[in-house]
Amino acid sequence: MKVKVTSIPVQDQEKALQFYTEKLGFVKKVDVPLSEHSRWLTVVSKEDQEGVEILLxxxxxxxxxxxxxxxxxxxxxxPYTQFNSDDVQRDYEKLIDLGVEFSVKPTAMGTVKIAVFNDTCGNNIQIVEML
Structure with a gap:
């Protein structure tokens, strides 16, 4: 077995899609209407478009x-979940410039550096860099 899709609960799918693509740089992978008020809506990392999909x-x-x-x-x-980063400080500064709000600034914690931001859709998301 392997993970193909994981989900993040969001309060507004369209707002989430905008945040995850425009701010975080993910790419929309699947967008299928399920009902009047919901869609099967996934995004993937721009760097790994055949990788794990995030269901919004x-x-x-x-x-x-x-x-x-x-x-x-x-x-x-x-944090609801975490994303890996090659450079938490760089990603923090990029996201701050895009108006993303952080509750935890880049902080070294043993063998990792973390930061936590608000995804504007009801979740704290942690980014993690292995040191």
Whole structure:
């Protein structure tokens, strides 16, 4: 087995698509309407377009426990997921210039450097650089 798709709950799929493509540099991979208010919408890393797809999942709008879980993680400052980075400081500065809000600035923690940002769709996302 291998991971092909993983999901991130988002409050607004269109807003999420704009953030993940325009700010983070991901590429839209699949966009299939499922109903009037949801789509099977995935993005992938520009550097690995055949890699793992991120499903921008509208679960918080359709499943109350998902909404509660997402909100609790966000309010506690806990990242929903993490993305790897070759250079957290460089990516932090690029994203700050694009208006992305960080709750944790680049911080060395043992064998990694991390930073945490708000994806504007209900999630804290951590970027991690292996030192």
């Amino acid at each position: 999942e509208p679960a918080p709008n359709h499943f109350e426990p998902s909404k509660i879980y997402q909100q609790a993680l966000f309010e506690a400052g806990i």
